[in-house]
Amino acid sequence: MLILGIETSCDETAAAIVDGTLEVLSNVIATQIPVHARYGGVVPELASRNHAEAILPVIEEALSVANVTMEDISGIAVTQGPGLIGSLLVGLQTAKAIAFTRNIPLIGVDHVEAHITAPMLKAPQSHPDFIPVEAPYMALVASGGHTALYDVEEIGAYRVIGHTVDDAAGEAFDKVAKLLGLPYPGGVAIQNTGEGGNASRWHFPRAMMKKGNFNFSFSGLKTSVRNHLEENGQPDSPEELTDLCASVQEAIVDALVAKTLKAAIETGRKTIVLAGGVAANKRLREKMTNACIGKGFTCVRTPMPYCTDNAAMIAGLGVQLLNREDSDFNDLALDAYANLRVGSPRNHRTGVRMV
Ligand code: KG4
Ligand code: ZN
Numbered sequence: 001m002l003i004l005g006i007e008t009s010c011d012e013t014a015a016a017i018v019d020g021t022l023e024v025l026s027n028v029i030a031t032q033i034p035v036h037a038r039y040g041g042v043v044p045e046l047a048s049r050n051h052a053e054a055i056l057p058v059i060e061e062a063l064s065v066a067n068v069t070m071e072d073i074s075g076i077a078v079t080q081g082p083g084l085i086g087s088l089l090v091g092l093q094t095a096k097a098i099a100f101t102r103n104i105p106l107i108g109v110d111h112v113e114a115h116i117t118a119p120m121l122k123a124p125q126s127h128p129d130f131i132p133v134e135a136p137y138m139a140l141v142a143s144g145g146h147t148a149l150y151d152v153e154e155i156g157a158y159r160v161i162g163h164t165v166d167d168a169a170g171e172a173f174d175k176v177a178k179l180l181g182l183p184y185p186g187g188v189a190i191q192n193t194g195e196g197g198n199a200s201r202w203h204f205p206r207a208m209m210k211k212g213n214f215n216f217s218f219s220g221l222k223t224s225v226r227n228h229l230e231e232n233g234q235p236d237s238p239e240e241l242t243d244l245c246a247s248v249q250e251a252i253v254d255a256l257v258a259k260t261l262k263a264a265i266e267t268g269r270k271t272i273v274l275a276g277g278v279a280a281n282k283r284l285r286e287k288m289t290n291a292c293i294g295k296g297f298t299c300v301r302t303p304m305p306y307c308t309d310n311a312a313m314i315a316g317l318g319v320q321l322l323n324r325e326d327s328d329f330n331d332l333a334l335d336a337y338a339n340l341r342v343g344s345p346r347n348h349r350t351g352v353r354m355v
Contacts, residue, residue, distance in 0.1 A: 002066075003322070004059070004073045004098070005315025008091030009083025009111045010144070011035075011042045013054035014311035015062035017073070018319055023122045025066035027305055027312040030054040037184045041174065048086035055094050062311070073104060075329070077318020080108030081337035082145065088336035096332050105329040107321055109314050112342045115141045115275045115302075116150055116158065117320065118313035123303040129285075133300045138269040140260045142284075143276035144170035144185070146340060147256075149214050149263045152273075155320050158342055161263045162214025169252055169278045172218035176225050176248050180241065181234070191281055194245030201243040202228065204251035206258070214263045221251055253284045257291050264297060271298045280307040 001020030008014070011032040017025040032050045036042045063069060078095035081088060092108075099106035116139045123130040138161070139150045147170075148163035167175065170187055177186025182193060204224050207217035225248060235241035256278075264272050272292055278284065285301045292299035306313050322329065 001074050001319060001322070002068060002072050003075050003077055003315045003318045004062070005109075005311035005313075005318060006055070006059070006076065006078040006091045006095050007111070007309060007311040007314045008051045008055065008087050009079045009081070010087060010309060011047050012309040013051045013058050014309065014314075015055075015059040016311035016315045017062055017066040017068060018121065018312055018315035020319060020323070021122065022120060022316050022319060024312045024316070025068070026062045027310055028058050028062040028065060029310055030058050033185065040178045040184050042084070044084045044086055047084055048090055051087050051090035055090055059094070070098070070102065073102070075105040075107065075318065075322055077107050077109045077314050077321075079111045079114070079314050080334060081111065082340050083111055083336075083338065085336050085338050092334060092336055096334065100332060105322060106332075106334065107318050107329045108334045109317050109321070110342055111314075112141055112146055112148075112340060113158070114313040114317045115143065116152060116273070116342070117155060117317050118275055118306040119273050119300050119302040120320070121303075121306055121312055121316045123306070127303045129301045129303045131298070131300050133271065133273060136269055137271035137273050137300070138260065138264040138267060139273040139275055140256060140279070141276040142169040142256060142274075142278035144168060144174060146276070147216055147218075147278075149260060150342070151263070151267050151269065155324075160342075161267065162216065162259060164216040164218060165208075166217050166219035167222065169216070169218060169256060170276070172221055172252055173278065175222045179222070179225055179229060180244065182245075185277075187278055187281060190245045190249055191283065194242055194249050197239075197242035197244075197246030199243075199246040199250035202247040204248055206251055206255045209255065209258055214259050216255055216259060218252065218255075221248070249281070249283055253281065253287050256284060257287050260288065261291050261295065265295070270296070271300060273300045273302065275302045275307065277308040280304055
């Protein structure tokens with residue numbers, strides 16, 4: 001079995017080939033970051049146009065790196081949502097056209113579900129963060145669009161334990177970076193600028209820590225940084241900027257680590273999975289790992305190439321859905337959806353059970 005995965009939900013045009021054992025044969029990404037960086041965020045119309053230009057060369061490259069041809073592909077998995085509708089449609093139309101002309105199965109994959117299951121992919125054995133992972137586990141998915149905790153019982157059975165009540169963690173990084181005049185995407189910029197800084201120089205809020213639930217809130221942090229800048233002005237030395245970035249990063253990381261740990265303790269899960277773009281954050285990876293050691297938990301950090309948006313995670317989930325006994329694949333009526341569905345009942349035909 002060789003599955004072609006296609007991902008175009010936001011600002012990365014991606015294609016990958018994954019085999020039936022979840023071995024990743026290729027994982028190609030054409031990033032649009034330079035296109036959107038000057039606007040400080042993703043411009044939906046520009047994103048769809050760029051996907052339309054990049055999609056076919058990216059698929060060709062994925063086939064070529066995997067050293068296979070389209071004749072070898074046994075099925076297609078494509079991101080159906082959540083995401084920008086115009087962007088999603090480019091991937092969906094391409095996937096439908098290939099599936100129709102080649103007469104192979106087509107399966108719509110949920111982007112967040114793919115992040116949750118991304119560490120199941122077989123990264124090269126040499127990858128320092130590769131740990132074979134099996135459900136059940138507690139997954140923290142922290143990205144630019146979503147931040148939530150999922151109790152993963154098995155593929156397709158996810159219970160939402162907590163979620164952000166306002167901004168996503170990646171959104172908080174991006175918005176604070178914008179306030180500081182740092183480039184998009186803000187998470188990487190804040191991490192790199194804050195490297196070696198004094199993270200306790202300023203204390204920014206860790207919201208909802210005392211609440212009995214597992215929800216997050218990051219909009220107060222952004223306001224607090226804005227107030228700080230109004231009172232003190234922009235940092236007037238590189239050292240001040242470094243300390244400010246380190247302090248902001250620490251506040252976001254602390255909230256993510258505390259709530260994830262609490263959720264694992266209360267549900268009895270012994271494995272914590274870090275997933276989504278923000279899971280690429282070095283400080284989060286380090287702090288969650290140390291916290292897990294203290295509690296006797298296993299911390300599975302999704303290998304870096306599969307944290308930020310990629311098509312290997314889409315193909316990998318496609319393989320697992322098509323391998324299920326109750327698997328059912330989609331017809332050409334498959335449509336895009338904009339909003340979060342994981343953790344709530346779905347009505348499209350993937351044969352996936354949501355709890
Ligand atoms: O998963 P992703 O690629 O796209 C979405 O599904 O949203 O996540 C993108 C988010 C952006 O907000 C970006 O700032 C953040 O992930 N991000 C990071 C890092 N790398 C990407 N945040 C913190 N530290 C990083 N190293
Ligand atoms: Zn994502």
